[in-house]
Amino acid sequence: MRAAPSLRGGVCLLLAAILDLARGYLTVNIEPLPPVVAGDAVTLKCNFKTDGRMREIVWYRVTDGGTIKQKIFTFDAMFSTNFSHLENYRRREDLVYQSTVRLPEVRISDNGPYECHVGIYDRATREKVVLASGNIFLNVMAPPTSIEVVAADTPAPFSRYQAQNFTLVCIVSGGKPAPTVYFKRDGELIDAVPLSEPPSVSSGPLQDSRPFRSLLHRDLDETKMQKSLSLLDAETRGGRPYTERPSRGLTPDPSLLLQPTTENIPETVVSREFPRWVHGNEPVYFLHHSRSPGSDGTVEVRALLTWTLNPQIDNEALFSCEVKHPALSMPMQAEVTLVAPKGPKIVMTPSRARVGDTVRILVHGFQNEVFPEPMFTWTRVGSRLLDGSTEFAGKELVLERVPAELNGSMYRCTAQNPLGATDTHTRLIVFENPNIPRGTEDSNGSASGPAGVRLALVLALTVALELT
Numbered sequence: 001m002r003a004a005p006s007l008r009g010g011v012c013l014l015l016a017a018i019l020d021l022a023r024g025y026l027t028v029n030i031e032p033l034p035p036v037v038a039g040d041a042v043t044l045k046c047n048f049k050t051d052g053r054m055r056e057i058v059w060y061r062v063t064d065g066g067t068i069k070q071k072i073f074t075f076d077a078m079f080s081t082n083f084s085h086l087e088n089y090r091r092r093e094d095l096v097y098q099s100t101v102r103l104p105e106v107r108i109s110d111n112g113p114y115e116c117h118v119g120i121y122d123r124a125t126r127e128k129v130v131l132a133s134g135n136i137f138l139n140v141m142a143p144p145t146s147i148e149v150v151a152a153d154t155p156a157p158f159s160r161y162q163a164q165n166f167t168l169v170c171i172v173s174g175g176k177p178a179p180t181v182y183f184k185r186d187g188e189l190i191d192a193v194p195l196s197e198p199p200s201v202s203s204g205p206l207q208d209s210r211p212f213r214s215l216l217h218r219d220l221d222e223t224k225m226q227k228s229l230s231l232l233d234a235e236t237r238g239g240r241p242y243t244e245r246p247s248r249g250l251t252p253d254p255s256l257l258l259q260p261t262t263e264n265i266p267e268t269v270v271s272r273e274f275p276r277w278v279h280g281n282e283p284v285y286f287l288h289h290s291r292s293p294g295s296d297g298t299v300e301v302r303a304l305l306t307w308t309l310n311p312q313i314d315n316e317a318l319f320s321c322e323v324k325h326p327a328l329s330m331p332m333q334a335e336v337t338l339v340a341p342k343g344p345k346i347v348m349t350p351s352r353a354r355v356g357d358t359v360r361i362l363v364h365g366f367q368n369e370v371f372p373e374p375m376f377t378w379t380r381v382g383s384r385l386l387d388g389s390t391e392f393a394g395k396e397l398v399l400e401r402v403p404a405e406l407n408g409s410m411y412r413c414t415a416q417n418p419l420g421a422t423d424t425h426t427r428l429i430v431f432e433n434p435n436i437p438r439g440t441e442d443s444n445g446s447a448s449g450p451a452g453v454r455l456a457l458v459l460a461l462t463v464a465l466e467l468t
Contacts, residue, residue, distance in 0.1 A: 026050040028118050030136040037327045038142040038176075042106045046099045046116035046134060053077075055119040055129050057099045062113040062135075069115070073101050108176060108297045111140040142298060143327035145174030147334045149319070151372030152304065158311070158340075158416040165199060166309035166418055170321035170334065172301045178291050179325040181303040186318050192287035192305060199286065199306050283307040283314075314338050315419045340420025341374045343367030344413060348426065355433040359399040361426060363413060374417040381410040381425070399428075406430055 028048040036042050046059070059073035099118075103110060115135045122128035152167035170181055183190045288304040303321065316339055323332040347364040350357060363376055378397040384390055386399050386406070397411065407430040414423050 026052065026118060026120050026130055026132040028116060028132040028134040030114070030116055030134040032136065033138065035139040035141050035326065036106055038108050038140055039105055042103045042110075042138065044101045044103075044114055044116075044136065044138070046101075046118070047096070048099075048116075048118045048132070048134075049096050050118075050120050051095065052120035052123055052130065054097070055121050056117075057119075058117045059099070059101050060115040060117065061110075062115060066113070073099075075099065106138075106140055108140050108142050111138060111176075111297060113137045140176070141325075141327040142174060142176040143325050144172045144179055144323055144332060147172050147321065147323055147332050149321045149334045149336045151336075154372045154417070155375035156372070156418050157375060158418060158421040163308050164418065165306055166314075167199075167304050167306045168319055168321075168336070170303040170305070172303075172321075172323050172332075173294075174298050175301070175323075175325055175327075176298045177326075178299040178301050179323045181289065181301050181321065181323055183285070183287070183303070183305045184320045184322060187320075190285050190287075190305070192285040195286050195288040195304075195306075198288045198290075198304050283310060309418055311340065311419050315340055336371050337369070338372075338419055339368055339370050341366050341368075341370045341415040341417060341422050342420075344415050344422065344424045346413065346424055346426045348428075352431060353402060353428065354431045355404050355436055356401050357433075359402050359428065361397040361399070361411060361413075361428075363395050363415065363424075366415070370415075370417065372417050374415045377414045377416075379412045379414070381412055383409070402428070402430055404430055404432070 026048060027050070028046065031045040031047065033042070033044070044059070046057070054077045056077060057073075057075040058071060060069040061072050062069050097118075099116065101114075113135055114137075115133055117131065117133045119129045119131045122130055148171050150169050150171065152169050156164075168183070170183070172179055172181055183192065284307060286306045288306070290302045290304075292300045292302075294300060305319075316337060318335060318337050320333050320335040325332075343366055344363045345365050345367070347362045349360050349362075353359045361378070376393065376395050378385070378392040378394070379390065385392060385397075386402070397413075399406070406428055408427065410425055410427045412423055412425050414421060416422070
């Protein structure tokens, strides 16, 4: 009687073995893949091992977080002659299979999970199918497609007497995953203080507790220091730079012109003075990163490099933004050189202006490459503009129906960016218009005025004499 439990246990094991033999076994796995680059050919491999007869193989692409499965490949053994229908079901042998799916040019949209489902017939009956599956996540990378460096909050004026923050923005688009972005100055990596939030435009100079290093060895010599000190001395004496408001005429008053801090160019005076807040310490840089995911799965990265601008040191400094990405064999980069405007080229149309014409005065480039983009301000020396305003902001000044009174008038264009400012003057010469009798145009170029009044009086007097 005591042997009955052991007998029952042995029977259960025997039945389990018989059921396993009847049902067969199936194991499925997909070979892992490293991250692939968009545009490459990719092959997904599904390996499975079984002792049963194959029923089907189905590949799925899983989307929407697993809620949708898109069938991309199907193999149905019922419609294939690759397997014999005379197989001995009582013979147990292991068969290893491999199913592959090839993506010739993988795209970012192909990124995501994939599943391989395999079914075999139950060894006991053809009515039942044993199923097993494996899965893999295909990670598709894409290198950045574009990189550019721009200046934030431009155009902006030149500040002589107050320190101002300056920000370079590096915009990198089209990458997946997000690339690593960093800045260099004159080929040297910038050690920047990370910021969690971008600094506001109205904030004062940024501060850092790290010790400063002198920049005297880089670009600051005794000549520049003497120029800066001479400007301070001139301020205490009541003098001012010529770029503030030069006197009338092409040649400024020598008493108002500080020779050490200006450069004379025909029709142009370039600002070279240095502000009183300029110091000889190395600037402290602050770096802020932001990421914006795109609808196509890529990420746009914006890196903001901010520091307290020093025109004396930063003018003609080369800044580069470099990008590292696992899909790139070497870094991408974009470069800009901070340069103050110098020698604007003025173009006037028509070249021979006549009374009543519309005159356009345009800034057509500079003697150098300027960055960041400058702002332009037009004024009339010694008087107001034709429309009565004191100044006009824009690259092109338009004077409509110029009168003869504007002949010989001089116009000043001030071009400035945070690195410096320069003034250019041009004189307007207005010729007589044969279609408009001399003296008959008003201040707007119309035929009226004192000459017209005198003509009316003469005609009235003639009529009166004839009546008498």
